[in-house]
Amino acid sequence: xxxxxxxxxxxxxxxxxxxxxxxxxxxxxxxxxxxxxxxxxxxxxxxxxxxxxxxxxxxxxxxxxxxxxxxxxxxxxxxxxxxxxxxxxxxxxxxxxxxxxxxxxxxxxxxxxxxxxxxxxxxxxxxxxxxxxxxxxxxxxxxxxxxxxxxxxxxxxxxxxxxxxxxxxxxxxxxxxxxxxxxxxxxxxxxxxxxxxxxxxxxxxxxxxxxxxxxxxxxxxxxxxxxxxxxxxxxxxxxxxxxxxxxxxxxxxxxxxxxxxxxxxxxxxxxxxxxxxxxxxxxxxxxxxxxxxxxxxxxxxxxxx
Numbered sequence: 001x002x003x004x005x006x007x008x009x010x011x012x013x014x015x016x017x018x019x020x021x022x023x024x025x026x027x028x029x030x031x032x033x034x035x036x037x038x039x040x041x042x043x044x045x046x047x048x049x050x051x052x053x054x055x056x057x058x059x060x061x062x063x064x065x066x067x068x069x070x071x072x073x074x075x076x077x078x079x080x081x082x083x084x085x086x087x088x089x090x091x092x093x094x095x096x097x098x099x100x101x102x103x104x105x106x107x108x109x110x111x112x113x114x115x116x117x118x119x120x121x122x123x124x125x126x127x128x129x130x131x132x133x134x135x136x137x138x139x140x141x142x143x144x145x146x147x148x149x150x151x152x153x154x155x156x157x158x159x160x161x162x163x164x165x166x167x168x169x170x171x172x173x174x175x176x177x178x179x180x181x182x183x184x185x186x187x188x189x190x191x192x193x194x195x196x197x198x199x200x201x202x203x204x205x206x207x208x209x210x211x212x213x214x215x216x217x218x219x220x221x222x223x224x225x226x227x228x229x230x231x232x233x234x235x236x237x238x239x240x241x242x243x244x245x246x247x248x249x250x251x252x253x254x255x256x257x258x259x260x261x262x263x264x265x266x267x268x269x270x271x272x273x274x275x276x277x278x279x280x281x282x283x284x285x286x287x288x289x290x291x292x293x294x295x296x297x298x299x300x301x302x303x304x305x
Contacts, residue, residue, distance in 0.1 A: 001217050003225055003253070004187050010246050012191050015151045017236055017243035023140055024240065026063045030157035032202050033061050034210045035125055035164065046118060048072065055111060055128050062132045062156045064139060069108025074115050075100070099181070100127045102134040102144060109135060123181045126165025129158035130182065146183045151192055159193035160210050167214040178214070186218045194222035199237045221253075228254045 003009070020027070033039050040057055044050045052072045060066060077099060099114040111131045117123045133153030134144035153162055166186035168179045182189065197207050204223060208216050226233055229251050235242050242248075 001187065001221060003221055004185075004191060006250055008188055009191065009225075009250055010248075012151065012188060013195070013232065013236065013243055013248070014246040015148055016155060016192060016195055017240040019148075019152060019155055020236065020240035021244060023063075023136075026140070027155055028063065029200055030063075030155075031061065032160060032196070032200075032206060033058075033129075033157045034160055034206075035121065036210060044121075048074070051113060051118060051124070051128075054124070055131075058125070058128050058132050058158070059135075061158075062136060064132060064135050068135070068139070069105070070135070071105075071108065071110050073110050073112050074118075075112050077114050077116055100131065101146070102131050102138065104138065109138065111135075117181065120168065122161075122164040122168050123179075125161045126181045129153045129161045129165075132156070132158070150182060150184050150189065154189065154192040154196055157196075159189065159196050160207060163189045163193055163215045163219070164210070164212060167212065167218075169212075186215060187222070190215065190218035190222040191225065194219060194226040195233065195236065197223070198226050198233045224253045228252065 004012070039061070040054065042050070042053045042057060044054065051074075055070070055072060059068075059070070099117060100112045103110040103112060111128070113124070113127055117127050130146070130149055130153055133149035133151075133156065134146070136152050136156065137144045137149055150162055153159075162182055162184075163186060165181040166184065166189050168181060169176055180186075184192075193207060196202070197204055204219075208219060211219060232243070232248060232250070235248070
């Protein structure tokens with residue numbers, strides 16, 4: 001397993017930063033929702049009322065208003081998604097990607113769930129969490145882009161649910177296959193989850209406790225990358241607007257000693273005096289402000305070391 005490409009990493013960070021800058025107050029400091037009886041104590045049966053209770057429970061953990069007008073609907077997968085026996089793993093891509101979604105109505109929204117997703121708890125909770133992410137975007141006056149909706153869902157505390165739905169082992173006509181019930185892959189969602197853990201100070205062991213083996217492997221790699229980029233994480237936590245343009249350095253994964261040395265190098269560079277040759281060019285107030293903010297972030301990251 002490998003990290004997402006640099007382009008994908010930049011998109012994840014930039015998207016997460018934009019959402020935090022625009023809606024950080026509304027999102028607040030959410031709990032990391034786990035697929036356990038603590039978070040989902042309701043009895044579940046394979047019927048519509050059970051799915052609606054599950055949706056309402058997930059909505060209750062989100063920043064979306066509880067009194068929002070929402071109706072639930074079920075849909076049979078389209079022919080191009082139902083190949084073979086019609087199971088999740090029998091789609092043309094070994095999973096068919098994300099299904100279901102949200103439809104805007106005159107007086108609210110309709111959350112659509114694929115009937116074939118109801119029988120798998122990981123896939124069902126993933127579908128509902130993705131829909132809640134889309135609802136949050138729509139309520140904020142934005143378009144519900146499917147990939148961004150998944151980042152929103154992670155930012156709202158549903159990263160474990162989505163990661164589990166991004167790599168599901170399911171039976172198909174040809175045997176056991178890994179299916180994907182998300183738009184983003186397990187590697188991309190694990191990076192977003194690792195950022196959530198770092199931003200909110202969640203224990204890594206808590207994030208791993210309800211993940212499958214594939215997801216834990218992806219999260220281990222994502223956490224090593226996040227730990228190798230402390231300044232990026234601190235900026236995302238404290239001043240996300242600085243990252244919206246996508247102009248930032250991405251550091252490779254380093255060992256413990258390498259991370260420590262890199263922090264010291266960044267600190268030395270940021271605290272070094274400006275060369276005399278550089279003072280001949282005027283520095284704008286905006287650039288001076290950004291430099292001061294960057295130096296303050298370095299001091300925060302290295303504080304106590």
